[in-house]
Structure formats: C-alpha cells, structure tokens
Amino acid sequence: MMRYVTVIFFLLVLTQCTPSRAWNGSVVRVVDGDSLLIKRDKKVYEIRLYGIDAxxxxxxxxxxxxxxxxRLTAGQTVSVEPKGIGIYGRVIALVTSQGRLVNRELVRDGLAWYYPRYCLEQPLCRELKTLEKKARQARLGLWRANDPISPWVWKHSRKPSASSARFRRRHGRFSYRR
Structure with missing residues (x-):
C-alpha cells in the first residue's frame, strides 16, 4: 500500500513541475527586451522570453x-507557451504574436542573443543559434558594434568582486558599489 501512495505522490509532484499548456493573454506592458507583463483572467504574469537574452x-x-x-505585441492578444518558472518567479515562455514567435524575431533581427545556458529545447535552440549567426554575419542590430558584450557577461563584469571588496575593507573604504 505504501508503495502505491509513494508512486501516486511522485506522479502528482511530477505533473506540478511540468510546464502548462499555452494560453492567451493581453500585453499590459513591455518591461524590457526580454520581459513582458501579460494579463490573463484578471491576473498579470511577468514573462521572461525563453532561450534569449536582450x-x-x-x-x-x-x-x-x-x-x-x-512593435510586435502592441494591442495584440498573444499566445504564451510556458517552459518553466525562473529564479525570480517569472514565467519563462515562448510568446507568439500575430503568428510570429517574438523570441525568434528578436534574435533574427540582431536585437537579442541566443542564450545557450538556458536554451535546452531542440530544435528551437539550434534555430536560434543559426539565426544569431546569420544576424552577426549580416551585422544586424547589436551586431553592428565591433564586439558587443552579451548581457550575462555585462552583468557579471559590473558586480563587485570579492577581491575588490577585500581591498576596500583593508584600506578603510568598505562599500559595495552598484
């Protein structure tokens, strides 16, 4: 009996961890190049675009x-296909507007990076990687710059390191700069 209870419990937990089906909602606000607020049934969800980083x-x-x-989402009802929940509680998702996958369009136009660390779904991730390569070669969007810095490197380089904090502490200048 205990074995059956354990199996049922495991299956219930597993179903709660899997992404839900696609749903439709209206865009309330575009926060930045890879985050949107989308309203569904009187509730607003913060959405992080899957597989890319703007x-x-x-x-x-x-x-x-x-x-x-x-431009892609203004005044539109969009389709949200959840892939999971991120560390900040945002819904990680594919967003489609007017039949166009917003995630894909941003990479194709050179306005976002394919994010290999978090893009795990094939064949979509292979496609995003190929689109980024084509945008680089065509010098579209951010690829016009000589050596654009990806957001994950940018964020890391702007955080104070432990060694710089130790230096400031030893020399009477202890403060974490933001």
Whole structure:
C-alpha cells in the first residue's frame, strides 16, 4: 500500500513541475527586451522570453530590443507557451504574436542573443543559434558594434568582486558599489 501512495505522490509532484499548456493573454506592458507583463483572467504574469537574452538597460540596443517587442505585441492578444518558472518567479515562455514567435524575431533581427545556458529545447535552440549567426554575419542590430558584450557577461563584469571588496575593507573604504 505504501508503495502505491509513494508512486501516486511522485506522479502528482511530477505533473506540478511540468510546464502548462499555452494560453492567451493581453500585453499590459513591455518591461524590457526580454520581459513582458501579460494579463490573463484578471491576473498579470511577468514573462521572461525563453532561450534569449536582450541587452541590459545600460547597454547599447537595449531600447531597440524593447521597441521591437512593443512593435510586435502592441494591442495584440498573444499566445504564451510556458517552459518553466525562473529564479525570480517569472514565467519563462515562448510568446507568439500575430503568428510570429517574438523570441525568434528578436534574435533574427540582431536585437537579442541566443542564450545557450538556458536554451535546452531542440530544435528551437539550434534555430536560434543559426539565426544569431546569420544576424552577426549580416551585422544586424547589436551586431553592428565591433564586439558587443552579451548581457550575462555585462552583468557579471559590473558586480563587485570579492577581491575588490577585500581591498576596500583593508584600506578603510568598505562599500559595495552598484
């Protein structure tokens, strides 16, 4: 009997961990190039676009990526296909507007990077990688710059390191700069 209870419990947990089916909602606001607020049944969800990473606020092309998401989704009912929940509680998802996958369009237009660390679904991730390569070769969007820095490298380089914090502490200048 205990074995059956354990199996049933495991199956219930497993079904709660799997992404749900696609749903439709209206875009309330575009937060940045890879985040949107989408309303469904009187509840607003923060959505993070799956498989891509757009420039951060203080990076070149940040506004261009945001404006492209606005252009693709403004006044539209969009389809959201959840892939999971991110570490900040956002729904990680594919978003389709007017038959166009927003995630794909941003990479294709050179306004976002394919994000290999978190893009695990094939064949979509292979396609995003190929689209990024083509955008680089055509020098589209952020690829016009000589050596654009990916957002994950940008964020890491802007955080204070442990060694710099130790230096400031030893020399009477202890503060974490943001």
């Amino acid at each position: 420039p951060e606020y203080d990076q070149d092309y940040s506004n261009g990526a945001k404006q492209e998401v606005i």
